[in-house]
Structures are given as C-alpha cells and as structure tokens.
Amino acid sequence: MVKTGYQEVEVDNHGRIVRLLKDVPPIAGKNIHLTLDLHLQEYIESLLAGQRAAVLVEDPHDGSVLAMVSMPSYDPNPFVKGISYQDYGKLLHDKNLPLINRVTQGLYPPASTVKPYMAMSALLCGIITPQTTFFGAPTWTLPGTQRHYRDWEKNRTRYAGCH
DSSP states (O other), X not given: OOBOOEEEEEEOTTSOEEEEEEEXXXXXXXXXXXXXXXXXXXXXXXXXXXXXXXXXXXXXXXXXXXXXXXXXXXXXXXXXXXXXXXXXXXXXXXXXXXXXXXXXXXXXXXGGGGHHHHHHHHHHTTSSOTTXXXXXXXXXXXXXXXOEEEOSSTTOOEEEEOO
C-alpha cells in the first residue's frame, strides 16, 4: 500500500527547524514495467515530426505496446509545475490540436485496413478461395441505402485478390 511520508518539526520564531518531532518515511508502490521499445518510439517520433499523425505498434505475439506516438506532441512538464493560462490557451487553440491523443481519441474509418479481416473470414467460411479476385470500382454503395463509399483515388479501378 502506497503512503506519503512526512515530517513534523518544531521551528523557532524565524522559521528555522529546532527539532524533529516525527518522521514517517514514505512507502513505495509497485513498479510499473513498460513494454515500450525506446528506440522504436524515438524513430517513429522522428519520422512523424511536423505532421499530424498517429502510430500504434503492438507485439503480434502478446499485444503489448511497443510504441505509441501521437503528433504533434507537447511538453507535459508545465502541467506538473502549474501551467499558465496563456500557455494553456496556446495549446488549446493550436490549429494542429496537440492536446488530442490521436491514437486513443482519434476517430478513423476502417478503410482498407478492414479488407484482410473480411477476406480471411470469407476464406474460412468457404465463400471465396485463395484464387478469387475482386473488381475494385472507385465507389461502393451499401445495399438498401444511399450511402456511397469512395476509394481514396477517385477514378481508380482494379482487380485485387487474396494472394
């Protein structure tokens, strides 16, 4: 159990310590063991410098987080010391929104990242084979709706497969 330590002291009329009355040492908490790879974290930060971006790298074997970068970032130290209204206002009104953690707070459509999962499901269910190919039109409409989903390249058409 974590406990804050403290000392009770007797002082004279000038605020100088005369004697120690009570000394209660702190009790430390448990250690936190991070899975972050510092070199990978710093490398990704250097690649994303000056951009608005988010990167999360997980170990595929156990899901542990190896790197998590949200850019632009900011120096958190002024928050510990007591940030001024002026400095907080600068961060709050920055057009690049550095206070938003783009990894945990960003909302992004799945886009093409969902395609491998859909293909794997279709393969496992026997709906397609590894040789199946698909025609990729520049737009797709969800049946029964008016909602159109567009490719990131407006006029691109192509065939794609599972291989």
